[in-house]
Amino acid sequence: MAINKVAVIGAGVMGAAIAAQLTNAGVPVYLLDIVPEQATNRNIVAETAIQKLLKAEPAAFMHKNNARLITPGNIEDHLSLLADVDWVIEAIVEKPQVKQALYKKLVAVCHKDCVISSNTSTLPLSVLVDGLPESFAAQFMITHFFNPPRYMRLLELVTSPKTRPELISTVQHFADIALGKNCVLCKDTPGFIANRIGIFWLQCGILEAIELGLTVEQADNIIAAPFGIPKTGIFGLLDLIGLDLIPPILSSMTRALPAEDAFQPISQLPTRIQDMIAAGLTGRKGKGGFYRLNAERIKESIDLNTGEYSASHKPKTIKETNLQAVLSSSDKESQYAWRVLSKTLAYTASLVPEIADDIVTIDAAMRDGYNWTLGPFELLDQIGVDWFVEKLQAEQRLVPPLLWKKQALYLVNSGQLHFATLTGLYQPIRRDPGLLTLVDMKRQHSSLLSNDSASLWDIGDGVACLEFHSKMNTLDMDSMALIRQSIDKVKNAFTALVIHNEGEHFSAGANLGLLVQAIHNQDWAAVEQLIIQGQQTYKALKYAPFPVVAAPSGLALGGGCEILLHCDAVQAHAELYMGLVEVGVGLIPGWGGCKEYLRRWLMFPKLPKGPIPPVVKAFETIGLAKVSKSAVEAKELLFLSHTDGITMNKSRLLADAKRKALSLCNNYTPPQPCVYALPGKTAEVLLGMSTRSLHAQGKATPYDLTIAAQLAYVLSGGDCDMTEPLSEDDMLALELNAFVTLVKQPNTLARLEHMLKTGKPLRN
Numbered sequence: 001m002a003i004n005k006v007a008v009i010g011a012g013v014m015g016a017a018i019a020a021q022l023t024n025a026g027v028p029v030y031l032l033d034i035v036p037e038q039a040t041n042r043n044i045v046a047e048t049a050i051q052k053l054l055k056a057e058p059a060a061f062m063h064k065n066n067a068r069l070i071t072p073g074n075i076e077d078h079l080s081l082l083a084d085v086d087w088v089i090e091a092i093v094e095k096p097q098v099k100q101a102l103y104k105k106l107v108a109v110c111h112k113d114c115v116i117s118s119n120t121s122t123l124p125l126s127v128l129v130d131g132l133p134e135s136f137a138a139q140f141m142i143t144h145f146f147n148p149p150r151y152m153r154l155l156e157l158v159t160s161p162k163t164r165p166e167l168i169s170t171v172q173h174f175a176d177i178a179l180g181k182n183c184v185l186c187k188d189t190p191g192f193i194a195n196r197i198g199i200f201w202l203q204c205g206i207l208e209a210i211e212l213g214l215t216v217e218q219a220d221n222i223i224a225a226p227f228g229i230p231k232t233g234i235f236g237l238l239d240l241i242g243l244d245l246i247p248p249i250l251s252s253m254t255r256a257l258p259a260e261d262a263f264q265p266i267s268q269l270p271t272r273i274q275d276m277i278a279a280g281l282t283g284r285k286g287k288g289g290f291y292r293l294n295a296e297r298i299k300e301s302i303d304l305n306t307g308e309y310s311a312s313h314k315p316k317t318i319k320e321t322n323l324q325a326v327l328s329s330s331d332k333e334s335q336y337a338w339r340v341l342s343k344t345l346a347y348t349a350s351l352v353p354e355i356a357d358d359i360v361t362i363d364a365a366m367r368d369g370y371n372w373t374l375g376p377f378e379l380l381d382q383i384g385v386d387w388f389v390e391k392l393q394a395e396q397r398l399v400p401p402l403l404w405k406k407q408a409l410y411l412v413n414s415g416q417l418h419f420a421t422l423t424g425l426y427q428p429i430r431r432d433p434g435l436l437t438l439v440d441m442k443r444q445h446s447s448l449l450s451n452d453s454a455s456l457w458d459i460g461d462g463v464a465c466l467e468f469h470s471k472m473n474t475l476d477m478d479s480m481a482l483i484r485q486s487i488d489k490v491k492n493a494f495t496a497l498v499i500h501n502e503g504e505h506f507s508a509g510a511n512l513g514l515l516v517q518a519i520h521n522q523d524w525a526a527v528e529q530l531i532i533q534g535q536q537t538y539k540a541l542k543y544a545p546f547p548v549v550a551a552p553s554g555l556a557l558g559g560g561c562e563i564l565l566h567c568d569a570v571q572a573h574a575e576l577y578m579g580l581v582e583v584g585v586g587l588i589p590g591w592g593g594c595k596e597y598l599r600r601w602l603m604f605p606k607l608p609k610g611p612i613p614p615v616v617k618a619f620e621t622i623g624l625a626k627v628s629k630s631a632v633e634a635k636e637l638l639f640l641s642h643t644d645g646i647t648m649n650k651s652r653l654l655a656d657a658k659r660k661a662l663s664l665c666n667n668y669t670p671p672q673p674c675v676y677a678l679p680g681k682t683a684e685v686l687l688g689m690s691t692r693s694l695h696a697q698g699k700a701t702p703y704d705l706t707i708a709a710q711l712a713y714v715l716s717g718g719d720c721d722m723t724e725p726l727s728e729d730d731m732l733a734l735e736l737n738a739f740v741t742l743v744k745q746p747n748t749l750a751r752l753e754h755m756l757k758t759g760k761p762l763r764n
């Protein structure tokens with residue numbers, strides 16, 4: 001069974017965005033909603049939703065053309081269309097009677113192999129199927145997406161014993177491969193897994209902050225980075241979710257959970273927050289929440305006692321990494337962290353096996369549903385289970401049976417990760433055979449090569465994997481050295497190389513700190529060396545006698561983008577933000593980026609004839625520092641080639657890249673060097689005119705013109721003309737020259753320093 005066409009019913013916040021993610025997977029979707037009273041356009045709700053999706057931030061569509069895959073409609077006129085869909089996702093109001101009334105209509109139109117699912121976040125499956133025919137229960141399940149569905153990786157799947165197994169596996173497979181979700185099978189318990197824990201955690205966070213008299217900033221500062229929790233913390237996250245969504249979830253959980261559940265005593269929303277909701281202070285989508293920007297766009301925060309807003313003061317980031325120290329110091333923040341986390345983690349431990357059979361499932365749900373770096377049990381291991389239990393005992397608190405043995409929850413045995421079960425015995429974690437992770441590899445083998453910035457690993461079947469692991473995976477001379485050593489190693493002992501890491505970002509580009517240091521020392525020879533080493537290293541990679549496939553995810557900027565341009569192929573994660581952004585720091589791409597990117601446009605068949613259009617295209621993209629907002633956009637910008645692959649599920653990226661590398665091994669020959677027949681002065685003049693016009697419109701600063709002039713000179717081929725073709729080395733020499741010229745300008749230094757200090761470009 002395959003999913004070729006889907007219908008989403010309910011074009012609200014979730015339904016519309018789920019429809020967008022389906023189109024990102026290339027699947028056509030019907031999006032149906034109600035017909036509003038007296039509407040002249042009966043599809044108005046769904047049509048408006050699509051218009052909103054096109055403007056959503058962060059973007060819901062990976063490419064705006066995907067919107068064309070959605071057919072808007074309404075449930076009065078278009079239900080018959082559902083006869084040929086393979087999956088109907090219901091995402092309407094959270095009212096069982098309304099949902100059931102819709103299901104009864106679906107039974108009449110959907111074919112028997114069509115999956116029908118609800119996106120409910122609080123209603124049990126048993127309630128939803130109650131009173132409906134057996135045949136409906138056989139095709140029904142809950143598919144609970146997290147908001148925003150494009151970016152949140154968790155999909156909670158709840159089924160009943162009546163749900164047909166082949167329909168469950170069809171959805172699991174589709175959600176994993178096509179939608180890129182990590183699908184977690186949940187039991188039919190209130191809030192399923194992630195919200196059962198997440199809502200408990202948020203409630204604890206609110207109540208304890210009020211009790212201890214913490215500011216929202218203090219609370220969000222401590223329940224964040226030290227514990228691998230996103231920097232939104234508790235209150236920032238509530239603002240993001242929308243405060244108004246919390247009361248219905250709380251009351252539904254209060255109703256559904258037994259009286260003795262530890263959630264009951266903390267289930268009341270404080271009056272302060274009820275008042276905020278009543279006043280429209282529902283968070284980012286409302287008039288502000290715990291935080292807001294005032295009329296002068298200054299960030300303010302609310303006083304939890306008085307409800308007054310005043311300028312927000314961010315406390316100092318906590319640098320302490322010893323979690324026991326963070327949790328046991330006597331200050332108020334530490335007491336807060338201990339109270340919130342001890343309650344949350346003990347509660348979570350008490351929920352095995354009620355909400356999931358094992359701790360691995362719960363950890364996965366919290367990582368993917370709440371973006372925690374570590375799941376609750378991984379966090380407990382990080383804190384130290386014995387220390388945690390002893391502290392609970394010292395406070396005469398109940399210790400959940402799972403923790404009675406005071407032993408680690410995960411351990412590595414014979415190179416394989418095992419998890420603790422309720423019996424105290426450990427079981428190996430079984431991975432899907434299609435999955436390959438560096439983390440697992442590292443448990444089995446030591447690295448082949450390694451330094452501070454990068455390492456080389458054996459990932460089996462004759463393939464090696466080069467991993468960057470500096471901060472933000474920035475590239476420095478250590479990275480370059482390891483690339484060169486890896487080329488030698490792979491040449492002698494492997495058949496192919498994959499470049500991949502499991503960080504959030506592939507690479508933020510060159511390490512600018514080193515460059516700034518060289519500029520301060522006026523050490524121009526060092527700057528030249530930095531460029532030449534990078535150019536030669538990337539060139540060696542390009543012409544290595546074996547296939548090189550990169551597998552990037554997240555940011556691939558500047559030097560991180562340039563290395564990808566030199567690979568034989570890329571297997572990209574769908575979430576790839578790739579670009580040559582050097583102009584933002586007063587530079588041009590200098591590690592072969594201009595040369596390789598221009599080559600792509602020179603070979604692009606769909607441009608008007610002649611040497612100028614490719615130069616103009618490359619100039620526009622680099623000059624405007626365009627960054628793709630997805631891998632599909634990276635293809636459109638020619639950062640990726642049309643034969644490069646895209647993987648929706650990040651967990652599958654390395655395995656897919658390895659497969660691609662192996663497919664290139666047969667009779668592999670390195671690429672032919674490119675010859676550049678460029679227009680020279682004519683193009684340079686033309687590009688100069690276009691940037692001056694941007695300047696005249698106020699869209700370019702005077703210093704932008706200086707950088708653009710250098711970029712135009714390089715991309716036009718310098719002082720050549722069409723009759724004097726340039727070699728790749730000639731192009732590299734032009735890049736080097738322009739780079740060194742710009743580096744000597746004070747405005748470039750100012751841009752570099754500003755970027756290092758603020759993370760944002762300076763428009764000087």
Ligand code: NAI
Binds near residue numbers: 090091092144146147
């Ligand atoms: P919403 O209020 O934004 O959208 C609901 C949509 O359903 C509206 O456009 C409404 O006109 C339409 N609708 C109502 N009755 C209908 C009917 N009989 N037939 C067709 N359309 C109908 O709601 P939201 O937030 O998108 O929630 C939808 C579902 O997703 C709910 O079950 C909710 O619990 C769940 N959910 C919501 C999340 C969130 O963050 N908002 C997260 C995860 C799940």
